[in-house]
Every structure is written in structure tokens, then in C-alpha cells.
Amino acid sequence: MAQFVDRRLNPRDKSLGNRQRFLRRIRSEVKRAVDKAVAERSIADVGKGGSVSIPSDGIDEPQFHLSRDSGEREFVLPGNKEFVAGDSIDKPKGKGGGGGAGRDPGAAGRGEDPFSFALTEAEFLDILFEDLELPDLVKTSLKDAKAKEFRRAGYSSDGTTPNLAVLRTMRVSMGRRLALRRPSASEVEKLEQELEALRANSTVAMAERQRIVHLAREIERLKRRQRAIPFLDPIDVRYSRFSPVLVPRAKAVMFCLMDVSASMGEREKELAKRFFILLHLFLKRKYERVEIVFIRHTDEAAEVDEQEFFYGRETGGTVVSSALKAMMAVREARYPTGDWNVYCAQASDGDNSGSDSRECVALLSQALLPLVQYYAYIEIADEDAPLDRSGKELWRAYAGLKEVAPGFAMARVAHRADIYPVFRKLFAKQPSKGAAS
């Protein structure tokens, strides 16, 4: 007899373990492919995963094969329409033409064709952000900031009414009633019905009269017992128990500052945008509770939403300090330092007036840097400018900050493909505290 089984209900992802093993094995190749994809793709597609191609060297499964170009072989083919025995045919160029019936087209690892397959979004981002971590987050937040949170922890026999666990209470009550043999309502009702029927009967025999008396007594006894054993006793009552648990708090707020003034051309804006996109993806991926504040500035700064930040249009002069001030205001209003780790990333083309740059440095070193965990500044350089040339106004002004504030980092990018390495460098896992100092 045949069995029919519906396997569609089985858990999915049976191959997941093997897939992870495979990905681990080709890690470095995939990483190269992902880096390339990040450099080439349009902003909206970066995080979407998708197809990657890797060279097939590392994933060959070698075996002994028979050589195709030595010795002699005989084979049979179908579809002869022109030849008779004794004919000779020129060998076709290339791969031995037709090759005989023994050929196995599935033989793995032949030739240098790249192996291409699709990465899921999660895999893509994991590889993209491997080894990256917001600096010091663990140190200052996970260790110190713990929040009390109440979690379900079974049942207890005392508590407040809103926490009454009705089902559990009824269960306990039923157990007690069964154990004490409390007569059920239906039991009593059955006897009462019988009594009713007997009484309704006009001709009553002796035996039945006795039965009536017996029934009446029995009903009385049961009812007494029902009263003595309550349906719901206070000892039955159960409450859901909640116990406080200390959970690490990894709340972080990330300020994204960008210059969108006239001196920032399309290219500069696009490069800056890519940096923030990466940052954005990184934060969303790595930390569950991260808030992001977007502040763009020309000669005056404004907090905007994500869409406006990346795609809105506005032009004007350049006053960088306006953005720093706006950021300070937002932080004070919404993110008191006790609860939040503050991170900041600023992108600019480096054009600024000398006096404002000095104001920026003063603001940063005195007010901002002590409050933030990390401050990254990227300067968008000219495409043809060599990166080692000393930077522009803001770069030169900021240069001194590196020494005084350990949480300050700066980098210059000129090309799309530079963004990602710089991003990695800025947010690379920092050496442990001891090694750093």
C-alpha cells in the first residue's frame, strides 16, 4: 500500500548549512565580487544582493579523467545521413565535436568559466560589512548602559488582577474539583430530570415512590457537596509572573551632515551620498536601535528626512558651522548622552571660509567631540587631484583635531570605488584600548 506524504510543510532551507559552508569557502572571492558590485552599482541597488560571479579555481572538485586528446577511441553516433563505411571526416575544430556517447556534460570544474550564483540580501550585506563595527559601541554602551525590562517568567500565586492568568487558573481549579470529586452541574441536573419525570407520572408504584425519596436525598447530598467545594477557590488563582531582566542598551544615534551648497557639484553630492548610503545600510543592519538624523546645510542648516537629504534640491553659500550648531541643538533636545551613543559623519567638498573653519574647529574641540563617540569627516576631492595633496580649507583646519581627539577620523575620496575602502578604514574594528594607547 502506498503512503502519501505532503512534504511541502517541512521546514525550509534544508541546504542552508551547505550553502554557508560553500560561502565560507569562497569568502575572499565573493568579497572581491561584492566590493566590485558596490563600486559599480547605482545607489538604490547597493543593498539588494543579487548575482555575483567568481572564478571557479577555488571550488574545483578535481577527479581523474581520461584525456580527450590522446590514444584512439571508437564511438557510435546517431543521425548519419551521408556517410558510408570507409569514409573519412575532418575533425571539427574545438572541443572534439560530438565527442562520443561517454561524455558527461555535468562534469564539474571544467574550463575557466566563472561560477555565478545569487547572493541573498542578508548574505550580501553580511559580507559587505564584515569586520566593521561602530567604534567603541561595545565599550561604552553594552557594558555600562543596562536597562531593566520585564519579561514573562511563568506563573505565580500572587499578583495583580490585570495579570490574572485565566486559563491557568481554570486549569488548576478543574484539577482540584476533579481531585475532590465535586459533583458536576450536569450530574445533578440528570437526577433532577429523572425526579421530575417520576413526579409527573400520576400512577406511582411502590418501588418508584422509594426511588423518588432516594433521588431527592441524593440531589440534596450532591448540592451540599457542591456548596462545600467551591467552583473557584482563591487557592486556584494564578497570575502571570514578570521578572525584571537587565538588557544591554545599544542605542546609538548617527548624525549625517552634508554640504549641499553650490560648490558641491553633482559628482561630489553623489560621492557623499554613497558614503551615507553605506553608513545607513551598515547601521540598519548591525544595530537594532539606531536613530539617524540627517542634517544638510548650505549657508544655513536644516534637519530633513532621508528622502529629502539624498534627493532634495537646494543651493546656496557655505557655512559649515551652521550644521554643527544644528546638530548640537538636536542632540540636546532629543538625545541626552546618558542614554545615547552619538556618532557623526560629515561630508563636504572642503570649501569653507577661513573664519568659519576656525569656528568649526572650536565648536568641535570644545563642545562636540567630548560628547560624541566618533566623528568621521570625509572630504570629496577633485577627480584628477592626487589624494596625497594637502586638502582644502576645511581639511587643513581639521587636521589638528586628529591629535587632540582620539574619536576623530578623516579621509578623502575622489572616485566611486574609493568610497568603500575609505568607509572600511574609518569604521574598521579598532584595536583594543590597551593597544591603542
Place this chain on the structure above:
Amino acid sequence: MTTASLEATHALHPGGKLLFDGAEWDFQTVRRVYDAVDAIARDELGLDIFPNQIEIISAEQMLDAYSSVGMPLMYAHWSYGKRFARDEALYRKGYTALAYEIVINSNPCISYCMEENTMAMQTLVIAHAAFGHNHFFKNNYLFQQWTDPAGILDYLDFAKRYVATCEERYGVEAVERTLDAAHALMGQGVFRYPRAPKINLAEYERRRRERIERDEQDYRDLWRTVPGGKPARANDAVDEEARERKRALRLPEENLLYFLEKNSPKLRNWQRELLRIVRNVAQYFYPQRQTKLMNEGCATFVHYTIVNRLYDKGLISEGALLEILHSHANVIAQFDYNDQRFSGFNPYALGFAMVQDIRRICEAPTAEDREWFPAIAGREDWPAVLRDVWANYRDESFIRQFLSPRLIRRFRMFALADKASDPKVHVEAIHDAEGYRRVRSKLADSYDVAASEPDIQVVEADALGDRPLVLRHTMRNGVTLADLGKDATLRHIRWLWGYDVRVEEKAG
């Protein structure tokens, strides 16, 4: 529903006998169809099958099954992940369609049917896999000798758990390294020549436990390398001892994995066990590779015959029959050698044609058939003839015995000889009276799995001294080993053996 359309529905069911109507399937219908197919398979074809277990799976699960060589469970290895990634990419892009079914040589016999199949396709698949392949697995001598269908799933379950335990104990990398090396030798990990011992995988597992216990109780320093302070002996005594050791290794040995498992001086016990697992899996699949043509021929013939009988009995509609025949025709398409799509003989096409041909020879033999096949021409009980063929042959002997001149003509087969040094290929024989036997024999040769794979044996090894391992590739017709993969495979063997390995090629 209006009366008119009710009547229309009735018209589709002459006598209400149809098993199903329309494309949708459900479990009740599948069961009804199964019973109808079962009746024909047993009563008319006399098939003898393992109990069936038919499982409905989704496309994703089919991809899972692909990647683990069609088995419902398999030990973990990255190469299966690679296969999955590749198949998935091809499938998602629409380059390949998935199989309608996969069937596993186990008892009970498990067939996977895709949920996307229409009811007509499920009918085809049940007849094809659950009866055709199932009968072949149960009755063919190679499967009977070499596989243990009742134990395979338990064994794979053990293998899976064992590999997982090893990964925990010795690290994923170390296990992977060993399995990589073992996989490279899978082709050389089967016994081809000796008569098969009766395989019982549960027994294997029991013996393994005993082995471990014995080893623990009775530790012998078998692989001791340091000679210590033994007195020097005469040279010939040393030689004699070396010969003695070699005899103990029972060389030459064709099963490289077996040899390394038993004799490698460097492998640890768990690694030997991994080698044994890979070897057992390879051996389990060996009969399938030798009977691909027959197996598909048998299954295709069975589904073709059964669905036609279902139609004759008025159990399936003309529409369903046409749908089935349409995909049947796709499956048995054979392209000519100069067609772009040609990739060797299609086992479905040739296998089905040969089985049909045998039936024809039984039912309506020509004078030529009587001359070529006196034993079966005109036999009335063709199902019995077919059952006997399915039970007692493999692809190579099947072709050698039963390929008829009529089929050679129909496929317009021709035999070619190709010498590497010669810029031309020579036509040796075509489908004419002089050529039949030659074509048939050459085609049979090309289905001999042992001949299409390199014959590599261990010929020399010494567990003492500098321990070189010598492999010999016995060449057939001067065909050498391909450079591609040779060095990488040798590196794997060297790693398994722990000392120098070389391969010599010798004309056979």
C-alpha cells in the same frame, strides 16, 4: 451552477468513469490514480515493486534534493552548497526546468513529485517513478547485489550525524579537508570486479562500533615508524619481510578509497570512517551509473504503456492523454549528431525504443527478428520477457544483446574511429548488413562504465621505509589521464597517504 453547465460536465464523464478532470490535483485524486495504475502494473505487466512512498514537494525542496545527489538526507559538505547555488541560479533565471520527479532506491521506495505538476503529469510521474523505476530497483541484479535499499536511509542518517560529530570534535576545516580528498577519489572508490558481498548497512554500523571497542581494548603500535635499537639483519631477510608486508596489503587494489582507509599510515580513525562513508555512497550509486539507459527505458515504457491502458479503459480523458504524450515526446527526443542540441544518446530515447522494440519482436516478429533474436521472437508473454531483461542485464550487455538492426536503421547509427594523431575521423560501420554487429558492439562498449573511466590501481606501497605509494593507470587504446585535475587529485591522495605518491601509466 446552471442546468446547462451541469449537463456539460456530465458529457465530459461518459459513464462517470474518469479518474480526474482538469489540471488541479488533490490527495484523494492522486490516490485514486495510484490505485488504477497499481492494478495495471501488477495485473497486466506483472511488476514487482517495493512499497511506495509518494511525497509532494515544492520547487525549493526539489532544488534541495538536487544538491544532495537526490537523497532525502546527506552529510554536510560545501560542494552540495555549490551545487545548490548553481542549480538555483539556473532555475531562477529560467535556463533549466526542474525534473518532474526524483525517485530513490530505498525500501519503501520514495518518489518526489513536484507540487506544480498537473494531475495528468502526476499520473505520468507515478507510473514512471513509483512503478517503472521502483520495479527496476527491486529486480535488477546489480541493485540486488550492490545496494541495500532497506538500510540506505538509516546509513545516511548515521553518516550525517557522524560527520556532524566529527565537525564538532575536530573542526569543520579538518573534516572538510578529508571529505574533499575522499570526494576526489569517489570514481576510484568502488569495487568493480569481485563478486559483491551481501551489503547490509546496519551491519556495517555494528561492525564499526565493534572495531572501535576492539581498538580501544587492544592497542597495537601498528604504524610505528622509529626503527628503535633493533639489531641489523641480513639484507635478504629485510627484503623478504618487505615482500611479506606487501602481500599483506593484497595488492594490486582497485578501490583506492578502501586501500587508503585500511592502510594509510597517517589517517586517524574518524578520517578512516569518513573515507568509508564516501566509499559506501559511491558504491551505492555505482549500479545506477551502469543502468541509466535500461532504468529510464524501463520506467518510460511502463508509464507509456500504463497511461495508454488507462485511456483504453476510459479512466483518463483524451486531453489528459495528449498532455502526457506531449511531455513523453519531449522526453524521448533524440537529436542527430550534427544538431546543436546533441549531447550523446538520450537514455530515455534509446532505452524506451529498445524496450518497445523487444515487445514488438515478441508480438510481431519479422524474418530478420527471427534470425537475430530466435529466443524471444514470437514469444507471447512479452511482459515476462521484459521482466527477465530488466532483471538480468546492465546497459552494456543489454545493448550487446538486444539492439536490433531495425533500431540501428531507425537511429541511423554509425561507428567512428578517432585516433589522436590522425586529423581525420574514420567511419567504420553504418546501418547496413555488414555494419550492424560492429555498430552494436561499439555502442555496447561505450556503455561500459568501467571502460569509460580510468582504470587506476594501487600497485606498490610500503608502510615502512620512505613509504612511497605507486598507482598504475592501465591505459586502454593509449588514452592517457587528462592533465586537468590530475595534479590536484594527486595532491589529495598524497595528503591522505601522508607520503609521496606517484602515478605511472602503462599500456594495457
